[in-house]
Amino acid sequence: RSLENQMRLTAMSYNLMxxxxEISKTQEPELIHPSDKKYSEALEIRQQQAQKRDRFVNPLFFQARISRISSYTIRAVQNAIITGMSLQCFMSSLVARLVSRPQLIGEH
Known part of the structure; x- marks a missing residue:
């Protein structure tokens, strides 16, 4: 029973984070998470390398992806719980962490 409770708590915690x-991303739709920016930039480099060899990167890589929860978000949740930070302040700190969306060559 304790293992079941631990699994449920882990799943609930993951879903809450x-x-x-995701809510922080929807508050500023023109901004993205730094990990998404890094992924897009790496994908662009990969595409350029593929074009040099007359190949292409699978277009499915350019679609929306399910990203991992960032370590920043996990630490922010932990700190918010420890310090008793309000939900509004917490969400503001997550939104403040977002960055501008990169403009890729040949936007997909």
Whole structure:
């Protein structure tokens, strides 16, 4: 029974952090999470390398992806719980962490 409770708590915690991260993205739709920017930039480099060899990167890589929860979000949740930070302040700190969306060559 204790293992079941631990699994449920882990799943609920993950889902709650995921909701926080996704809500922060919807509050500023023109901004993205730094890990998404890093992924896009790496994908662009990969595409350029493929074009040099007359190949292409699978277009499915350019679609929306399910990203992992960032370590920043996990630490922010932990700190918010420890310090008793309000939900509004917590969400503001997540939104403040977002960055501008990169403009890729040949936007997909």
């Amino acid at each position: 995921r909701v926080f991260e």
